Amino acid sequence: MRWTLKPKPESSKIEALQKALQVDPIIATLLLEREIETFEEAKKFFRPSLSDLHNPFLMKDMDKAVTRIEKAITNKENILVYGDYDVDGTTSVALMSSYLKTRHELVLTYIPNRYDEGYGISYKGINFAVENDFTLIIALDCGIKAVEKVAYAKELGIDFIICDHHRPGDDIPDAVAVLDPKQDDCNYPYKELCGCGVGFKLIQALNSKEGKGVKDLVEYLDLVATAIGADIVPITGENRVLAYFGLQVINTFPRPGIKALLEQVNKTELTITDVVFVVAPRINAAGRMKHGNYAVTLLVETEYEKALQFAAEIEEYNSDRREEDKRITEEALIQIEQLGEQNNLTTVVYQEDWHKGVIGIVASRLTETYYRPTLVFTRSGDKLAASARSVRDFDIYNVIEACSEFIEQFGGHKYAAGLTMKEENYQAFKQAFEDEVSKTIDRSLLIPEIKIDAKIDLKDISPKFYRIIKQFAPYGPENMTPVFMTEDLKDTGYGKCVGADKTHLRMTVVQPGSNALVAIGFGMGDKVDLITDNKLFKVVYSVDENEWNGNVSLQLKLRDVKANDSE
Structure with a gap:
């Protein structure tokens, strides 16, 4: 590290x-x-307030979107709420549809099938709208690049409102309204909203036209906080406010669907991390293993007993997802070895029978293993589909764009993207991707990095210090958990490997002039030799609380351990 x-x-x-x-x-x-x-x-920062949220009408086309929706409500038009099959998409659809249904009966939801429609707006979805007399589609977390599909819908008499947060291409779809703060000519003050966040701004605008304030919409913020955590957007500015109040809803009065997913979590106060690792994977599992509709059905359910039944089904999908994820990761690692590509600067692997719903997770796992830009391909109909993941501070979207001559379509972010291509282009793309990364990446980025906020002494850590640190939450990109480094430490002599398989490190550390503190390092059992025999060492850690037999004490949650004099 x-x-x-x-x-x-x-x-x-x-x-x-x-x-x-x-x-x-x-x-x-x-x-x-x-x-x-x-x-x-x-x-x-410390006291987020709903009054800090921006006026939604500062977003380009917001007035047009509100006018068109109000017209649809007045004229009793059928409205189709359309969203992607991941957490951001399904929470967005649940948010928008449940809000609109408080004002209009003729609202239906549509999530594309991951396997026969793929990501984003599909012709099949538009044809469904035509066949069922929908005249307005509100697309969430997708659509910013759907130029041809929006034009096709327009020819058939269907209007589109697009609520997206992905980077626009050169051409913007000819929709009634395109809400995306990342458009060059959009002057909205905060650019980092997730798809569900853009959807929330639209219902905030609709609500304000009714003469109501944002406080009337707090019940929807559990969905927004879940999307913010799952989509790994910066938890700064408006996202921090939305996540802060959304977590309050999750911890006090969550909707039945989220409450049902949290049944197995034995914690009094959930953090954004709990949402990311407990709620999000289960919502995602529906779209990965079966259909994203299952997630929307769970999230809009108002009866807790029914929500428990839906959550039990989703738990099965999540269990299946874990098994597939483990199997495919093992097969991909073998493939990398067999191809002799351990020393490449990129990982690009393909097997036609790999589960399309899991390749994104596998790409993340392979990035953890080899720590380099990674693409995992599988077959999708007559094309190949891939999920891409990057390492910190390296923009994989730009690399994919530079190789676009081999690609049918692509979209995404700096750190995660998706693409499709013809099978005959696979080898040429694989080489071009390796070449482009070789040309553009700073080699130091291929070594995992721990960014340290401050070098401190143990005596600086007190209950008051920790109380203030806790108020930095919710944590996430651009506001990560504070990480500290302390040097000149010694173990009191009781440091040892713990856990059923002895893979974790537990010790009590001291420094001249300070009280002793317990430190725990998960998966760091192999570093035990660095702390024995009265050796001096240094650690990188975050400050945490440990609860044992009703007693709460501060502890160090280790990120890494090194000899005191090492680099």
Whole structure:
């Protein structure tokens, strides 16, 4: 692991913020690293408020979208709410449809089939709308590149409103309204909303036209927080406000579907991490293994007993997903070895029978193993489909775009993308992808990095310090859990490997002039030799709470351990 200590802010800025807030200089440092420089900015950070949400009409085309939906409601038109099959898409569809149904009966939902329609807006979905007399489709978490499909719908008398957050292409679809803050000519102040976040801005605008405030929409924020966590968007600005209040809903009065998914979580207060690792995979499993409709049905269900039944079905899909994920990952690792590609700068693997719903997870697993830009291909009809994942600070979308001569279609983000191509182009694309990464990547990015917020001593860690750190949550991209480094540590002599298979490291660390603290390193049992025999060592960690027999104490949650004098 590369340990990178973030550059320390200017001393004068630390001192000024420390005085303004009456906090420890370490807390002031952490805030400045998050571009929080004044008392007012800190207040907004620590005390998110719904009043901090922007006026939705600042988003390009919002007025057009609201006008068209109000016309559809007045004229009793059939409205089809269309969304992708992943967490962001299904939560968006659940949000929009359940809101519209409070004002209009003629609302139906549509999630494309991952296997015969693929990602985004499909001709099959448009034909469904024609056959069932829908005159308006609201597309969520997709559509920004569906130029030809929106034109096709228009010819058939169907209007589109697009709510997307992916990067636009050169041409924008000719829809009634295109809501996407990433459009060059959209002046919306916050660019990092997820698809469900853009959907929320639309219902906020519709609600305001009814003379109501954003507080009337808080019940929908459990869906928005789930999408924010699952889609790995920055938890800054508006996303922080939406996630903060969404977590409050999840922890106090979640909708029956989310409550049912959380049955097995034995925790009093859920964090965004719990949402990402418990709720999101199960919602995703429906679209991966069966159909995204199952997730929407669960999320809009109002009766808890029914929600429990739907959640039990989804749990089965998730179990199947885990088995497929494990099998395909093992087969992919064998393929990499057999091809002798362990030393490449990229991982590109293909097997025609791999489950299309799982290749994104497998791409993430392979990225964890080899830590390099990764694509996993499978067959999808007469084409090949792939999921792409990247390493930190490297834009895989740009690389795929540079290889677009071999690709039928693609879309996504800096760190995750999807594409389809003809099978005969696979080998040429694979070589072009390796060549493009070789030309553009900084080789240091191929070594996993731990970014360290501050170097501190054990004596700096107190209950008060931890109480303030906790208020930095919800954590996520651009506001990660604060990570610290401490040097000159010794184990008190009881450090050992723990766990059923002895793969974890547990020790009690001390430093001259400080109290001892317990440290736990999951999967770090192989580092036990670094801490024995009175050796000095250094650690990178986050501060955490440990609850045991009703007693709560602070502990260090280790990220890495090195000898004291090592780089």
